[in-house]
Amino acid sequence: MLRKRNRNRILSCVLSLLLVLILGSQTLGSPAQNTEILWDTYGIPHIYGKDTTGAFRAFGWAQMQSHGNLLLRLYGQARGRAAEYWGEEYIDSDRWVLTMGVPERARSWYEAQNSSFRSYLDAFAEGINTYAKENPDAIDDEVEVVLPVKGEDILSHLQRVLNFSFVVSPQRVAGISTPESKAGSNGWAIAPKRSASGNAMLLANPHLPWSDFYLWYEAQITAPGIDAYGASLVGIPVLTIAFNENLGWTHTVNTYDGWDAYQLELVDDGYRFDDKVRPFETKNISLKVRQKDGTLREEPLIVKSSVHGPVVSEKEGQATALRVVGLEQPGVLEQWWDMARSQNLAAFEKALQRLQLPMFTVMYADREGHIMHLFNGQVPVREQGDFQYWRGIIPGNTSKTLWTKIHPYQDLPRVIDPPSGWLQNANDPPWTTTFPVAIESDKYPSYMAPRFMDFRAQSSARMLDEDEKITLDEMIEYKHSTRMEFADRILDDLIPAARKYGGELAQRAATILEKWDRQANTDSRGAVLFAAWAQELDLDKAFSQPWSEDSPRNTPDGLANPQDAVKLLETVAQKVEKAYGKLDVAWGEVFRLKYGNVDLPGNGGDGDLGIFRVINFAPSEDGKFQPVAGDSYVAAIEFSKPVKAMAVMSYGNASQPDSTHQTDQLELVAKKQLRPVWHIREDVEAHLESRQVFSRMGK
Template sequence: MIWIKRGALGLVGLLLVTFVFLASWEPFTALKSEPPEYREYSAEIVRSEYGVPMIYGETDADVAFGVAIAHAEDDFFTLQDVVAMAKGRYGAIAGQEGAQVDYVYHLIGARETATREYPKLPADTRALFDAYASGLNHYAQANPQELKLANLFPVNGEDIAAGFVLRQPFFYGLGNVIGPLVAGEPLRKEFGPDIPGFPRDNSPAEQLRKELAGQDVAANAHPNLVLPLGDAGDHLGSNAWAVAPDKTGGPTTLISNSHQPLRGGVAWYELGVQSGEGWHFTGANFPGSPFPFLGHNKHLGWTNTVNRPDMADVYRLEMNEAGDSYKLDDKWHPLEAKDVILPVKMGPITLPITQTVYRSPHHGPVIKNDDGFFAIRYGGMEKAEQLDAYYRLNKTTTLEEWQEQIARMAIPSTNFIYADKQGNIAYVYNASIPNRPEDVEANWRGILDGSRSDLIWEGTVAFDRIPKLINPASGWLYNSNNEPFTAAGEGSDLSPEDFSPVLGIERKQTNRSHRAFRLMSEATRLDRETLERIKYDTAYERRDYVDTMFTALEALQIDEDANGKLAEARELLLGWDFTADNQGPADALALLMIRSYMGAEYNNTPVPDIEEHLQEAVDHLMEHFGRLDPAMSQLLRLRQGDVDLPLDGGSDTLRASTTWREDEDGRLSLVHGDSFIQWVEWPADGGKVVSRSIQPFGAATTRPESPHYTDQMQLYVDHKLKPVRFYEDDVREHAASSKVVTNKRG
């Protein structure tokens, strides 16, 4: 029996050693970064009455140091997630979901790209990123109790660059290529106007023209045809408007209305910056950036919306029997393979999971699944110039300077809507679209033959080949994640016939686009009152997925005796007024129904079964409200901490409440929709720029103890904006706090 006891004790000891190893190994094997070379920084952080920071410094680098500290004071929790992603360690924080991000980090070579490209950036840009990294290091060292992972800091400019390289491609849908390939599912790439039978004449302009002329328009005519895609993610959204002074009757107006997740790594953070080197800008960035991505300076401003050109091509590789070489033009080449360790947190332990990542030196990243080996090549691949381009954009002062930066094609994607104090407005369908050969026969939206070198393109199309509009005759521009051929109204819009189908420009409308186009076209003057009415519009057009749902609802036959509640819900929904304004008895029911149909059309997934989906909505309302017709504002809520407020707007309305989580009480708590809104006006008399803004919660997103954790929520719910403190005299007059931060030694 003694040997049994000894064996049991040995097993316990082995289990204990294993547990200790799994609980502690990850920080010791993680990538360790050398901090930037020491440089003395000093910045002043002045916070407005709403806690929004304006960061002052003698140099741009001083300001970037202060940006990191100000953001860390408000949301160090999320900044650490972003740093972990930039080091391939997010799985050690977020488990399996984080490990998927880490896999992509290794697959696309984010670190290798940053290591190679970061030193090539101009010295002042690198100084900016090193200063920002130094600010994060300074805060981390001063607040060790807040750290999530050991050895996550210090960081340097290269680390911040790796984060940019990793995250940017997902804004134009790289995940919709990688995800299906990993899962062995069909690709999800859109058809364009080169597809036979494509409905070329179904734009909002043509729809509206026919309606006004009293002609019938097929309500179920879809302006987009798509191949199977899957979930396109939660980053698809945003509205943007620019209106010239002749059309407003007053100021040049720019409205930035981004739809992003309200929390997390791609949630907007509002800030302003001003340096002695001429950098003076206010707007918003994402965690991990030293500069705003959108907003305005004294002279000009811009905002962005997500666009979805065909930016990625997939190649099936012809492999040898051993599976270690691929064929290209009758020659065999070795496939690069590398084993990486993905940390996967599970409770108190972190498992080391080995994964092999592949790469073709000719094509790019390679994914192996049950169907073979598939290489991916995408726009902006292995580039880091965007770090410099965004910085330069912040400091442009004229339309010409601004266009010069955009024309670099360094920023991989996103539409730009622009306005300036001279009264200019502009729209650029910005995208680093692959420079595919026009004279080669190929289905660029399918799986390409990886053995043909003539299908492997190099570089990006020239700026003059992408859609753009400068000062259209209509006097207005908009984008709501729609095709670039409906942007300025009938008579001012671009024609799709003028752009090669090889560019892969999407042909898609959203309900927001239909509504914006109609309302902008019908308005004789787009003054502030009219634009506010458009921005907060909650209506749906009966087109596309809305029509699909209602056509199915009208055809649905229900036995009223057997299922009276379902029949009652059908009748209630058929009487809906097509608005999500909290005024109608069917608004809550429609809210629960419509998002799934929107997602099915946008992602080309199967349309929900109308009866099953309606039954789910009925069950939800009866369980949590005991009735089918509660006020929508009782169902849809804006919640943060102890604050719980009613909301209006729906999925894909101009007042956007896009996605939500279902809380235990059955209420829907907004997680994605109208996020950072900024309304900018340059007076016609040449006076100072004036802007207003709002965030859904407050500046201190993850600091419950802060008065700025929830202090913008009521304004947000009430469709109100707060003043942006841009000029120094105004900043200091309304300052709630001010402090100098420095890394001086001694």
């Protein structure tokens, strides 16, 4: 009897072990029988790939289902043929793309991919094409001209977005209109010593325009060797902000200079360089433009290039040439892919060390408790000058100013596991990522990054520094803080000045500002008045005490000219009262979360006011304001077992006109809430909207 019980016990153990092995084989690294997309109730695709190629195909398909019209239009623009497809309004865009040599370079980048990754790009394109073929009514007729999409189109789009929009702004260089507002971001990494649960935590919070190629797309990709959840910009075939069960990262836009404008001295048909006259390299391109009657006219485009790069302007005996980093590094997408596949800090850093990504700070946390801030980018090695010098027009007549190398990985500002236990970046330089200071600016070239800490970064650091043990819920609450650091700094001077120097209107304004909660919540009264006043200030002259490295979190401070400040307050108060009928109008009455067919009272505001919960508003026709940028994809992640994660996509996870997911998360934004992230299959199955199985797609 005893032997029988032992045999049963052994058999039970063996069966349990087999069950564990079977279940384990269905997670990371295991091939599924068929590639599937499980769509959850927020329209987020959870891709389970039979193999890596199948996962890329399915991701292409998914992006088309959610953003097909936008994706094809973006790829058409990246080809430099948008004017040919859609008319005159795209001429400037095409000129920029073709002058920068984007399509031609994309072809060479495509050939430079290793054979495996090239096949993944082809698979992503195949998924796009197959979706369009099988769902012709789902795509607008006018964008179908872009089909079929090829692997090189993906790389053209990548360059247009990354190198020629983020690294260098076409608006700044060539006067080409781009989506409103500036790109920004917040990022936090919290070590176990500062976490209430003892687990590391990560906050991902990019601030980008709510339109065009800046739209984020949330997804999960699971295939042999990868199980990652995160987001990517529409048209990009890999996750660019992501986490897996062991680690995660986010990006912030760093204070970084990866391009330079060189002033050339024209001589005859060439330019002077090192006391010699050099000829320009010249390409003649025919730019086709569709007319209203459907015919095409041709417009010549002559692209001149110096040793610095393409010429972007030419007049009165001078020309300006542009030099941009990253044009010889074709492995950006594969690096991001391998970052998402990494399972520990060593593997993650090995991917980072390739330096294929031309810019963006990396904020990192993992299950082992490590946190890291890397000032990532391809930073040119320069012989002279500080950051401000290289932001100006650079003399192009000498090789002394022509950089040809970039700093290796070990030269970049970086900190791992600082004594403070926390790291933050709110688009401030790396020197202020934590306190006590962990990265000393004096140890790096003065051109590496500027020195400042604005109000939003100060607010960010204050919230982290003041809480010794932060819970995940508290991190989410802090993320939604609308407190105006600027108001905390200046109202103790402005209100007494208004009492002393102001008339009846200034006195009423001072009373409202005294009662105001100094936040930009829906019901905050006084925020509209203060924000309108702050917007009119000349910030370079407003403070009696400028920002100081000796007191980076408490300066600038004080009113330089209290009487002028009060006079401006009276002028602004008159405008606010006239526009809204009262001085203490609620923030949410004026600032609306209006997007698509949804119109809700808003909260949050411009980061320049020191608001951590950034939403950039622009005037609308009704005299109020609506969002154009700011909080877009937000994710709060705790590296527990299993990982806990909450997220929101402000504008929803789709832009197709028939999708129910265009604005279905905006109410969460209005309520300052995140939703659970379903990244374990049984949770996805429990919140399933639809299932798509690909037994075979395309080839």
